[in-house]
Amino acid sequence: MSRKSFGGLDLFRFLAAFLVISIHVSPLSSLSSGADFFLTRILARLAVPFFFLVTGYFVLGRNTDGLRSARVRRFLLKTGLLYLFSIVLYLPFGLYAGHYEKLTAGVLLRMLLFDGTFYHLWYFPACILGVALTACLMRFLSGRTMVLAAGFLYLVGLFGDSWYGLAASVPALKALYDGLFQVSSYTRNGLFFAPLFLAIGAGLAGGFPRLPGGWSRLGFLSSFALMTAEAFLLRHFQMSRHDSMYLFLVPSAVFLFRLLLSADRKPSGRLRTASAWIYILHPAVLIVLRTAAKPLRLTWLLVENPLIQFLSVSLFSAAAAFFVTALLPVISGALPRSRNAQDTPEGSGRSRRRASGCRAWIELDLAALGHNAACLKGLLPEGCRLMPAVKADAYGHGALLIAGELNRLGIDAFCVACVSEGVRLRKHGISGEILILGYTHPSQFPLLARYGLTQTVVDFSYGERLNAFGRPLHVHVGIDTGMHRLGERSENLDRLRRIWQMEHLIIDGVFTHLCTADGQTEQEEQYVKKQADAFYHTVDELKMRGCPCPRLHLLSSYGLFRYPEYAEDYARVGIALYGILSDKKGTDSFGAALKPVLSLKARIAAVKKLRAGESAGYGIAYTAGTERSIAILTIGYADGLPRSLSCGKGHVLIKGRKAPILGRICMDQTIVDVTGIPDVKAGGPAILIGSWGKETVTACDWAEAAGTITNEILSRLGGRLERICPDFRHEPPGTRRASYGHTSHSGCKICRRRR
């Protein structure tokens, strides 16, 4: 289940909104009453339970705090506001239709709590009541008991809904239900209808047994067939008082939900939001359309033809919904609806919850990572694949999260610097080829074999050591074409040829590294050409000597941008994948389309005043000229903040404003000047890298101020920082079994054992 993307849910949510419209318009009524019954009273009845399942899954899943859970509270608040908005929106319509004529306190309460103040608005109080009730009960009941209890409530509801005929034949029951209907006009409400689906949704998020996709499909088709039969039977015997609840609606909705959950489709916030607005707005659209039809003399078409009416209501509702969706961010101050981690200081819902206890933390925008990977893939010629560099904890980003997401995106080759990095990835289920670019001590060779890692042959004599290990090892041969770091010298053809003769080495690739790919001078560009020529020449010579060179690679990030003609089988991109290049100039030239993946945040520990003449920090390097407000941040040079940013060379963002670093950066803390920034409070966040409102600080800014490159800045972000992914809704890597993506190799014990 590691490949969940929730796109299926979003798509169906959108479709479900139209099913709801069909209930209110009966589009097929002029064609066949049976077909219309099937569409509006059976198929469309899947919509609301599906909404409840989604809510249970995302709002109540893994909840143990009841109503104290921030997620539950936020949901209740949001739904409450939408309800309030809808009440006000429909007030004129309701008044006009005479809905509120015999209004007593009891009737008002019944409307607000159960029936809704306009016919479709019952859904909101049902959602609020259902979520509140289920959240409370979940504190005391285990998942299964919860479902049983909610199931009992559902049964009670069922006999007041489509099975009412049976209950009504028992006088005592009839009296009971008739009493109930004084309080709530229907049983499809937050008490009897919603809790079961909410509880099952929560259970599915929390580890109820999962089924393979095939089973869900079979389960859905058979239970939906049974539900159809059930509904037609009840209709035939005139049993129903209402038709929202069926016995087989429960398995049908649950199987459908699981089916959609396993669909591999991109999630879409737009569809999600639009579907809610279609739901809210369609009755208004219906009324407006009916009213407008008269003066336009289109009544025969827009009102009397139900199919056309359905289509036009759907069309106009969708248009209105997308209009509102587009308008919302503008109304609410441009930012808050975005799920981009960089837009709000503490990220969106998920991250805020998870960051809430953090002292200093990194937020990863995995959507940006996916975007960058797609951009870079777009630069690759046919046959060339990405081999992301996830060394140094993925340039400080967190290698497990980054490689896990890249794996999920289908990338199955990585390079790391050392064996321990490779082992860590494997232990957390990262699959595919993992190439160790650097030196591995012979005492660690067993790890190469055990974890199916690919070692670089750093020169001829190292090849002999590897071979002496006596067991098959996968390797790429490094060729030194002029950087003079690792690799056997390209002109040593004889020594290279002898590497191919080493019986235990399985040579999967041959590579070199360019040392001036980022340089713009004539000399640097010539050097690249010289290195590449040497590489190709050596490869040709080796081939002529009967040494196959299966996969070739030369390029890292700058190389890929500037010399794509040398892209062979792999591009070992590092820095660009993280959304920036080594400096401002590089980022402006090549990285315009890329998005930074990382933002760095820390908490404000305290806010205080510094009187004129007082100093702050080690060495009293800062003295206040006038009275200042200062904030102490919970991050220091031990976390990777370069100490050279001290004394105003760097600044952070607080409340969307720049706060310069004041005095010397300490190991664990940093003092910043917040004079003139209103409302700065202890416990609040500060952004060190990222955006807040109109202000942005990038790793390039740091690099420039510290006299280095972004690669160093990022890769030194400390292990003490927490790494969180606001939108990481997949299961984190770590539970999957890795498969090792070696070239197939007959007789290779590693491949056979690991596959």
Ligand SMILES: *Cc1c(COP(=O)(O)O)cnc(C)c1O
């Ligand atoms: C680090 C490294 C890379 C990745 O370099 P970027 O410039 O970050 O893309 C590629 N190849 C080798 C050999 C490396 O050491």
